[in-house]
Amino acid sequence: xxxxxxxxxxxxxxxxxxxxxxxxxxxxxxxxxxxxxxxxxxxxxxxxxxxxxxxxxxxxxxxxxxxxxxxxxxxxxxxxxxxxxxxxxxxxxxxxxxxxxxxxxxxxxxxxxxxxxxxxxxxxxxxxxxxxxxxxxxxxxxxxxxxxxxxxxxxxxxxxxxxxxxxxxxxxxxxxxxxxxxxxxxxxxxxxxxxxxxxxxxxxxxxxxxxxxxxxxxxxxxxxxxxxxxxxxxxxxxxxxxxxxxxxxxxxxxxxxxxxxxxxxxxxxxxxxxxxxxxxxxxxxxxxxxxxxxxxxxxxxxxxxxxxxxxxxxxxxxxxxxxxxxxxxxxxxxxxxxxxxxxxxxxx
Ligand SMILES: [Zn+2]
Numbered sequence: 001x002x003x004x005x006x007x008x009x010x011x012x013x014x015x016x017x018x019x020x021x022x023x024x025x026x027x028x029x030x031x032x033x034x035x036x037x038x039x040x041x042x043x044x045x046x047x048x049x050x051x052x053x054x055x056x057x058x059x060x061x062x063x064x065x066x067x068x069x070x071x072x073x074x075x076x077x078x079x080x081x082x083x084x085x086x087x088x089x090x091x092x093x094x095x096x097x098x099x100x101x102x103x104x105x106x107x108x109x110x111x112x113x114x115x116x117x118x119x120x121x122x123x124x125x126x127x128x129x130x131x132x133x134x135x136x137x138x139x140x141x142x143x144x145x146x147x148x149x150x151x152x153x154x155x156x157x158x159x160x161x162x163x164x165x166x167x168x169x170x171x172x173x174x175x176x177x178x179x180x181x182x183x184x185x186x187x188x189x190x191x192x193x194x195x196x197x198x199x200x201x202x203x204x205x206x207x208x209x210x211x212x213x214x215x216x217x218x219x220x221x222x223x224x225x226x227x228x229x230x231x232x233x234x235x236x237x238x239x240x241x242x243x244x245x246x247x248x249x250x251x252x253x254x255x256x257x258x259x260x261x262x263x264x265x266x267x268x269x270x271x272x273x274x275x276x277x278x279x280x281x282x283x284x285x286x287x288x289x290x291x292x293x294x295x296x297x298x299x300x301x302x303x304x305x306x307x308x309x310x311x312x313x314x315x316x317x318x319x320x321x322x323x324x325x326x327x328x329x330x331x332x333x334x335x336x337x338x339x340x341x342x343x344x345x346x347x348x
Pocket of ligand 1: 142233
């Protein structure tokens with residue numbers, strides 16, 4: 001579970017100790033949640049729900065209790081596993097971007113199985129020469145994916161991106177698995193199906209089905225240039241892209257475009273850590289059938305030779321991976337996109 005809770009009755013200026021135990025009981029079958037999900041190196045603190053700062057590093061006792069010493073900055077403080085991003089943050093962000101760019105169009109992608117809206121925003125003319133789709137939170141507990149998305153879309157709405165916006169139609173979705181994000185559930189490997197294994201012929205989740213319909217439609221009418229799914233899975237992961245399994249065997253347009261992309265990504269995503277300049281491959285997904293049900297694989301199979309479809313993976317469990325740190329990754333992603341689209345990826 002992605003935990004955020006409030007502590008009341010604090011005296012500003014005084015320190016208190018927070019002790020946290022890891023899960024000991026399985027949450028499913030024989031699987032016990034990894035301790036880092038409950039006991040990150042730093043607890044994250046906020047007194048206004050907007051700014052989040054890491055506590056000092058916790059200390060783990062011999063009986064596996066993590067203790068954080070926290071200095072109170074307000075009578076009531078929120079404590080979290082990492083900087084959170086919940087549906088109300090998505091709503092605020094979309095409102096902010098729509099106010100800044102009057103030409104942008106908000107849209108409801110779908111209503112979830114739980115009846116919640118999955119919202120997005122379209123920026124740019126439908127018939128623009130370049131078409132881009134960027135989204136996050138197919139895995140609900142990967143809140144950093146939405147933090148990167150927020151950094152990206154704020155950059156995209158800034159003056160620096162004016163030229164890119166004039167040439168591009170962008171579809172952006174801050175949270176895909178709204179149902180699990182709303183209740184603080186993990187989502188990964190969820191039942192009945194992992195959200196990012198649902199890109200099948202008959203998806204279980206209405207928002208996946210709707211994204212497939214829209215992406216097919218965009219590609220049929222205008223051609224999709226770039227699809228990027230933002231993830232944030234591993235406690236100590238670096239920042240890297242999962243590329244196409246067939247990358248080594250690719251030729252021509254495909255090979256050139258994926259190579260250009262990773263080059264521009266490496267040149268532009270440099271803070272708070274440099275992105276890995278080589279693709280990694282999600283080899284833990286074993287069968288072609290399952291690989292085809294991942295969003296990036298489905299998009300590759302349903303678009304063109306010039307389309308690139310990748311996932312950007314960030315780690316967490318580090319004070320570097322703050323709201324600001326993730327934001328810088330997102331801005332770097334935007335700059336990489338501008339550089340990539342500065343030459344038409346459809347040219348032979
Ligand atoms: Zn993920």
